[in-house]
Amino acid sequence: MHFNRNEECWCGSKIKYKKCHMQFDEKIEELKNKGYEVPSHDIIKNDEQINNIRESAKINNAVLDLVAEKIKIGMTTDDIDKIVHDYTISQGAIPAPLGYSGFPKSVCTSINNEICHGIPSSDIVLKDGDIVNVDVSTIYNGYYSDASRMFMLGNVSQEAKRLVEVTKECLYKGIEAVKPWGHLGDIGAAIQKHAEDNGYSVVQDFGGHGIGLQFHEDPFVYHYGDKNEGMILVPGMIFTIEPMINQGTYDLYIDEENGWTSYTEDGLLSAQWEHMILVTEDGVEILAK
Template structure:
């Protein structure tokens, strides 16, 4: 079922989006050559405990295991849903960090600082029943100086996201978003992942409608004021096809070993156009 969000719900998601954006901004100083990738997970956990925010990815249902971390950390050829881990970041790496967080909560209702984030079953009792404001955003980070290939991929992927958001207007259709992203990426020789897509947000992190990064203009669901969506193009240097780590059921990699990049913003469709709720303050906000 697709729901149109109330002003109260949008305000709560905006608060969550502001906090999540501050996390991404803070990670700019964390992600550097020589740093253990696990520092990304530690930074997010620390900020969540300090500011009483639930990391909502912990405990998400999986085919093999529930997701155990606050972040997804995709390195180089990893497309999405890869685990944060102990790996020393190297000059030229491409790291994508994705997360879903609540808005800052009232400590009298729940004291996040007292939760054990490593106890996935316990965390799931809080995260799966959460129905407040939440935000979902992925950002790509260049580790030190990167190659022209990596920089071009990052630039094209980020532009794909904004091109898709530009199409999210009242009266347009879902297919207009995907067609614009696909046309831009493929015209530059890149592959557009089909298996993973954007989506509606609220009251849970994955709601209808699904928002593919490919499609046919003029087709699909008509967009309406009050929809809150994510657009999250996953763009590959080679084939669009991906493979999944069957041991965990989570991490996806490019099938041919090529690089993959992802950017994601969450936004609300208003009568005046899309308004980004996870803006970091420096990019286009419409």
């Protein structure tokens, strides 16, 4: 697609193309001609969109801060859902999971051997020693944000604590691997190496994703793989990095009754941390965490 250099740029900045994305597009075209996978224009965010996504992320972060303050042994995962739902609504925002493809709640709560997509319930009580992932996603003025944190309740075993800590390290290794004009595969390679060096496995059935204007956009972010492979990362891309790391094998199964919750096949523990990041001219900005 070719644009007139004196027309307004395709990105919606209202700046002339030659002063906005013209050089950027030339670089993309050059890389494409060399056989690299490059992002399409529709997943590159402009400044206005980025600012709106930042506002959504502020609410998302505040929700997770509130959960961190309130979460305790003896509460149910439904109590967590109520905290998330009520606060999100109070900010004029919408919990993105609620009703998404039929998901019945406002947040995902995944405990111990649950990998992801745990459905809150008044029957599930948090116990001493549990490790819990709370995954919050927010829509504010039509813009999406997404992040999750692990919480360790009471007397958590050393094995569980180590898994939670190494998983967070994996997330940050992944973030450190993000470089403008680098490769998407660098993220997965960094995460996989750190997980496997610590004797863990990386879940392969789920990954991170582009986000901002929709809940799930391109690209799909693998948490395993090879360096210098995959889509070229460019400034203006926003996506989640959310490694799910298992104590045992990465094999999993999904609850047949609810169709959502995924569990480790071997019953061993799983942990996950998720941040939403923006690729910038010189690195990354963490928007939601």
